[in-house]
Amino acid sequence: MMKTCFIKDQDFPVFIKNVIASENLIGPIAKQNKFVFDKLDNPEELRLDYDVTILPPKKYFFPPSQKLIEFDGEKYHDCIDPKKIILFGVHFYDIKSLDMTDYLFTEGKTDMNYMANRDAATIIGSNIQNVSERAFWGCIGREVKPKGHDGFITRLKDGSGYVYEIISHKGESLLTYGIFRDATEDEISAATRVNEEIMLECEARLPFPTDQLAERVRAEFNNEELWNELAEGCFSCGTCNTVCPTCYCFDVHDQWNLDQKSGSRNRYWDACLTSEFAKVSLGAGSSENFRSTRGERFRHRIMRKAVYLNDKLGGPACVGCGRCSTSCTADIADPARVYNKIMELEKEAEVAAQRSQNIFMPKQAMILRAHQATATERHFTLKMADGSSVHFEPGQILEVSLFGYGEIPIGYASSPTRTRTFDIVVRAVGRVSKALNKLDVGDSMFVRGPLGHGFPMEKLRSQNILIIAGGIGLCPTRSLIQYIMDRRDEFGKFTLFYGTRSPSERMFLDDLIDWHKSPDIDFFETVDTAEDSWDGNIGVITTLFEKSKLPSDTRVIICGPPVMYKFVIRELDKAGIPHDNIYVDLERRMKCGIGKCGHCQINDKYVCKDGPVFPFSEVEDLEEAL
Amino acid sequence: MKKDVNINVHHLTRVEGHGNILVDVKKGKIEECTWQVPESPRFFEAMIRGRHYTEVARITSRICGICSIGHTLASVKATESACGIEITEQVKKLRTILKHAENFDSHVLHVGVLVAPDLLGAPSVFPLVASHGPVVACVLRLKRLGHEWGSVLAGRTTHPTTVIPGGFSKMLTKKDLVDLKEKILASVDDINTLVATVASLAPNIPAFDRPTEYVAVSSDDEYGLYDGLIQTTMPDGKKERFSVADYKLVTNEYVSPNSTAKYAKHNMDSYAAGALARFNNNREQLHPEAKKIAEALGMTSLVTNPYLNSAAQVIECVHSVYDSLRLIDELVADPDYDPHQELVKPTRFGNGSSAVEVPRGILFHEYTYDKEGMCIGGNCIIPTNQNHGNIQLDFDKLVPEMLEADKSEEEMTLALEMLVRAYDPCISCSAHYLDVRFKK
Amino acid sequence: MGKPKVGFFDFSSCEGCQIELTNYGDADFLELLNHIEIVEFREAMSEKADHLDIACIEGSFTRESERKRLEDIRARADVVISFGACASTGGINALKNHQSDFKEYVYGKDADSPHLQSNLKALPVEAAIKVDYKVLGCPMDKYEFLNIVSSLLHGKTPYIPDYPVCVECKRRETICRFDLGDHCLGMVARAGCGAPCPADGIPCEACRGFVTNPNEDSLEKVLIDHGMPEERARTKSRMFTNTMRSDA
Incomplete structure (x- = not known):
């Protein structure tokens, strides 16, 4: 059902007017200095430029108070009576939240008091034109995509009109109310750009991937001091719950009508931050409160959002709308602030732990898999002997050693999205590497890391990416390639150039086959020289530039033998790529890995500590760098 | 006839607040004949000390639950005067419609629920549910109209929310105004029923006359309620006006040894405030529909029977209905009407006073604020207090007259109770104890 | 009966x-x-x-x-x-x-x-x-x-909420008084009224009393942070909750 249409700006109000005339149209409207979803009476009320509404749209499916049953003496009936509505102009984070409540209300036994309303609704998303101050949807749970909507409308930047992406029959049925035509390719890509660009306008308030969140937050569960400090100003007012699009707790009360015979059973939004929430009566006026302190209640909410539901929802139960944060009177509810505080705790703990640690002490790692990739290169998959997970950024390095032989720096060759294991490739060239290459499954190595700085992920997200890997340069970049493939939606066009001297030096052959087949990556390969059996491109790596059109806003990563850089950068200059957007992965003799021993120093920089990845603009004028 | 009479009505019923009637006649000689007000003191003057000017009306509103709209309006007006705030003409009109709502609501309650049982010989309205069902239902419907009419403007009728210094915190849209008009118009039949019922019971209203001085808000522009000067009318019809800031020249409060509430007097030994006082001061400015009712009830000139205060209230109900309809029409026709207008901000902080007609009569508020807008003092003079002296003098004339006519103790008790009720006293108000100073 | x-x-x-x-x-x-x-x-x-x-x-x-x-x-x-x-x-x-x-x-x-x-x-x-x-x-x-x-x-214990008025304001999507440059006591005030005052454009004065365990310190801080003079912030909650304050 993917079809994309276009409506001109001047035709849009008439479209809305026609929908209002025939349907029950709900959209964002202004309420003093805020916005709310409400029924529209005329097109002028619709404010698609809203930043965020006070309450999320869940109020239409799960109202603040809802009759479940009406009774009259012994007679009773349910109150499911869905009204057909069109919910128009919903931002993607609210669609995601509806996806979550859809799941939660249908998981196990379906709650039709919610789902009947949900089924009766048509949901049309719209692009975000203004970012609310406390929003962090740009950086939380990006791996979870909205899916519960019937259409999505994007206002083009030039004001010419709106691109309407139809997702379901319900979404298609709106076409009859306005003058739509098929959208052109240019219009569709302009709409894509609008939606990509707004993601960058949302301040990246979580400087770490959200998949690390659950584990770290859970680790602080018993840190009573932390939670009490975070909740010190808390009024237990439940506002953070009440405005949250993914909160769905409720309480049920019966009520008699004045005739004292008939009445209703009603449910009301409840809030776990209020002191009553976990209180049970023990009779005779006494009671027990299972979360009696502000800190315990505050912790429960953060756990609900960041930890408890993650497995069910595929990510945190938080969409980054920022409502709790803006509406908390004491201004303590902001989850981004809480998460960052917890992450910093970890960092502080790390610093403290590091000080008490000898920097040269490695940890044991076990070989899970070993595979001879080429004549000289051996590919290992390792896990830490103590079972701990590994957290690194693509492009970072580690020191690998064998006692009696020595230590060498090697880049991670797998994606950090796989935290239980990691890959390295060892080229047998020296004393240490030759010894390492003799190891097999079940043997141990001793590792220190991660060390240095990897690829700048926050600058690469949402961008078009080109990776140019020469020879063994594919090993550290494989970490980034896998990362991008695992989070493909977070990046733009993705191209890979891989060059080796001959086909026999090609590594990761299974990967290469996959990448050639995958629609997610434009993969071009070349070899300098080859036998007749090679049916691929022959020539130096720069010959690949003719094969791919390179947008000038592409971010480029280069990793390969030093001789390759000069020629590649000449090609990139031709394509108009600014040097700020080029990153190079430098190789030097590294010993200590912590910027002390001096071996890898280039001018004032240490490759092991400041690199090995550098923006090209930072090192191009540095003597000895390239 | 030299008989003994002993009447001791402790906590008179069907009035707002607590009052006692004590009559002691020994062998035909009146030893005691007093109207006592023993309500608990509440110290409002101490309460408003140190409170912000935006909070003061919310505090003084709590002086009285039945006329809290009037207290709020008087308080807000006095505060606006003290803060140099000039409200817009539209806000003034809306507040006048609100004033009408309160008077209507209160008069309906008083006449229909508190006085009617006397005229129908019942101890309360509850037995009337069975005996006079349709009339009680009609009264309750009108009561609901008064409540809804006031609520739509003031947020609620008991301790209103929206009336604040500088305007309204939430103002009616034109559509709200049109809806209100429809609602009032839909009740015209019930209003006519009430008027006809009271007219039919008019013969049951006791005949008694005691000319006195009548004090009310008066304006050249309209029948004085929300705004105007202070005016007094003497029994001979002579009128005199005073500016609001000079209210103490009129009230001249003094302490009676019989009561904890203060009494007031002006040219004569006492004066009357309330619907009858307003009628006697301003009847020429009544809406023609109200004038018609006055004529039908035979009230065409100065009326000196205090029992007819209830009749004057019915006349005012009709006036409030039609004058409100007029004001609504004006606001709806006003092209500049802006329901989102900003509140007018204070331009200074100092002293200010106000006079507003509440159902029971003229009400004065006065406040002084320091330069931060915090209250440093205040004074309220309540209509019921102003009537206490007049009630006492009515007693002094009525009791000998009834002794003369050889009325039984029961008849005398009822007549005295009915007299007090006719004034519709609001004793919670009168015991607010703002600025009370006892004589030595 | x-x-x-x-x-x-x-x-x-x-x-x-x-x-x-x-x-x-x-x-x-x-x-x-x-x-x-x-x-x-x-x-x-x-x-x-x-x-x-x-x-x-x-x-x-x-x-x-x-x-x-x-x-x-x-x-x-x-x-x-x-x-x-x-x-x-x-x-x-x-x-x-x-x-x-x-x-x-x-x-x-x-x-x-x-x-x-x-x-x-x-x-x-x-x-x-x-x-x-x-x-x-x-x-x-x-x-x-x-x-x-x-x-x-019906012989049932009446249910009176013990959560703050904020819950009811949010349920009816009333704009917070603090977001309009005003102040409010809704965070410490006991709900059950349906929060009519903020909806009518005035602050909650906590006429139903405090919730159990009101955060009075945080209230004072929030009022001061929003521009209320310290003395007024300290005495603000006296209007209806003077018997319930910790200094009562």
């Missing part, structure tokens, strides 16, 4: 909560009378009763001389309800409780006159007699009162 006999009594108050009973309108009020019998109600009727199933007491306990009247009501009634803020928490009358000079301030040298005999503090009715249930609010919410009456008619 006949209809429960209900009486209404008033002490120091504005009697506005009783007035609210007249605001149900014809249909609801007459229906209510099908289920209870109002046997004593000085404001509206002259009849008196010996025994009461439910006594609703409006107003604060402010004079020692009122104790006997309260005890008399308690002795006659099976269930005693403190009716409205004055009776339940001391209400507005307690606004002067922290002052030691209010009598002298108001009465001058006549402060000791026997007429003016008064407790130093305005107290809730439960300071004198046992109270079974409380109807909160100034004025009380007439529909909440109906729910309480319904519960009692």
Whole structure:
């Protein structure tokens, strides 16, 4: 059902007017200095430029108070009576939240008091034109995509009109109310750009991937001091719950009508931050409160959002709308602030732990898999002997050693999205590497890391990416390639150039086959020289530039033998790529890995500590760098 | 006839607040004949000390639950005067419609629920549910109209929310105004029923006359309620006006040894405030529909029977209905009407006073604020207090007259109770104890 | 069983909560009378009763001389309800409780006159007699009162929320007073009223009293952070919750 249409700006109000005339149209409207979803009476009320509404749209499916049953003496009936509505102009984070409540209300036994309303609704998303101050949807749970909507409308930047992406029959049925035509390719890509660009306008308030969140937050569960400090100003007012699009707790009360015979059973939004929430009566006026302190209640909410539901929802139960944060009177509810505080705790703990640690002490790692990739290169998959997970950024390095032989720096060759294991490739060239290459499954190595700085992920997200890997340069970049493939939606066009001297030096052959087949990556390969059996491109790596059109806003990563850089950068200059957007992965003799021993120093920089990845603009004028 | 009479009505019923009637006649000689007000003191003057000017009306509103709209309006007006705030003409009109709502609501309650049982010989309205069902239902419907009419403007009728210094915190849209008009118009039949019922019971209203001085808000522009000067009318019809800031020249409060509430007097030994006082001061400015009712009830000139205060209230109900309809029409026709207008901000902080007609009569508020807008003092003079002296003098004339006519103790008790009720006293108000100073 | 006999009594108050009973309108009020019998109600009727199933007491306990009247009501009634803020928490009358000079301030040298005999503090009715249930609010919410009456008619403990007014503001999507440059006590005020005041454009003054365990320190800080002078912020919650403050 993917079809994309276009409506001109001047035709849009008439479209809305026609929908209002025939349907029950709900959209964002202004309420003093805020916005709310409400029924529209005329097109002028619709404010698609809203930043965020006070309450999320869940109020239409799960109202603040809802009759479940009406009774009259012994007679009773349910109150499911869905009204057909069109919910128009919903931002993607609210669609995601509806996806979550859809799941939660249908998981196990379906709650039709919610789902009947949900089924009766048509949901049309719209692009975000203004970012609310406390929003962090740009950086939380990006791996979870909205899916519960019937259409999505994007206002083009030039004001010419709106691109309407139809997702379901319900979404298609709106076409009859306005003058739509098929959208052109240019219009569709302009709409894509609008939606990509707004993601960058949302301040990246979580400087770490959200998949690390659950584990770290859970680790602080018993840190009573932390939670009490975070909740010190808390009024237990439940506002953070009440405005949250993914909160769905409720309480049920019966009520008699004045005739004292008939009445209703009603449910009301409840809030776990209020002191009553976990209180049970023990009779005779006494009671027990299972979360009696502000800190315990505050912790429960953060756990609900960041930890408890993650497995069910595929990510945190938080969409980054920022409502709790803006509406908390004491201004303590902001989850981004809480998460960052917890992450910093970890960092502080790390610093403290590091000080008490000898920097040269490695940890044991076990070989899970070993595979001879080429004549000289051996590919290992390792896990830490103590079972701990590994957290690194693509492009970072580690020191690998064998006692009696020595230590060498090697880049991670797998994606950090796989935290239980990691890959390295060892080229047998020296004393240490030759010894390492003799190891097999079940043997141990001793590792220190991660060390240095990897690829700048926050600058690469949402961008078009080109990776140019020469020879063994594919090993550290494989970490980034896998990362991008695992989070493909977070990046733009993705191209890979891989060059080796001959086909026999090609590594990761299974990967290469996959990448050639995958629609997610434009993969071009070349070899300098080859036998007749090679049916691929022959020539130096720069010959690949003719094969791919390179947008000038592409971010480029280069990793390969030093001789390759000069020629590649000449090609990139031709394509108009600014040097700020080029990153190079430098190789030097590294010993200590912590910027002390001096071996890898280039001018004032240490490759092991400041690199090995550098923006090209930072090192191009540095003597000895390239 | 030299008989003994002993009447001791402790906590008179069907009035707002607590009052006692004590009559002691020994062998035909009146030893005691007093109207006592023993309500608990509440110290409002101490309460408003140190409170912000935006909070003061919310505090003084709590002086009285039945006329809290009037207290709020008087308080807000006095505060606006003290803060140099000039409200817009539209806000003034809306507040006048609100004033009408309160008077209507209160008069309906008083006449229909508190006085009617006397005229129908019942101890309360509850037995009337069975005996006079349709009339009680009609009264309750009108009561609901008064409540809804006031609520739509003031947020609620008991301790209103929206009336604040500088305007309204939430103002009616034109559509709200049109809806209100429809609602009032839909009740015209019930209003006519009430008027006809009271007219039919008019013969049951006791005949008694005691000319006195009548004090009310008066304006050249309209029948004085929300705004105007202070005016007094003497029994001979002579009128005199005073500016609001000079209210103490009129009230001249003094302490009676019989009561904890203060009494007031002006040219004569006492004066009357309330619907009858307003009628006697301003009847020429009544809406023609109200004038018609006055004529039908035979009230065409100065009326000196205090029992007819209830009749004057019915006349005012009709006036409030039609004058409100007029004001609504004006606001709806006003092209500049802006329901989102900003509140007018204070331009200074100092002293200010106000006079507003509440159902029971003229009400004065006065406040002084320091330069931060915090209250440093205040004074309220309540209509019921102003009537206490007049009630006492009515007693002094009525009791000998009834002794003369050889009325039984029961008849005398009822007549005295009915007299007090006719004034519709609001004793919670009168015991607010703002600025009370006892004589030595 | 006949209809429960209900009486209404008033002490120091504005009697506005009783007035609210007249605001149900014809249909609801007459229906209510099908289920209870109002046997004593000085404001509206002259009849008196010996025994009461439910006594609703409006107003604060402010004079020692009122104790006997309260005890008399308690002795006659099976269930005693403190009716409205004055009776339940001391209400507005307690606004002067922290002052030691209010009598002298108001009465001058006549402060000791026997007429003016008064407790130093305005107290809730439960300071004198046992109270079974409380109807909160100034004025009380007439529909909440109906729910309480319904519960009692069915022998069920009435449900009164113990969460702050913020919950109800958010449920009805009222813009926070703080977002409009104003202040509010909704964060510490007990809900159940439906939050009419902020919806009408004025701050919540906590007329239903505090929630259990109000965060008074945070309240003061938030008020000051939003521009309120410190002294005013410190005394702000005296209007309706003076008997419930930690310094009471």
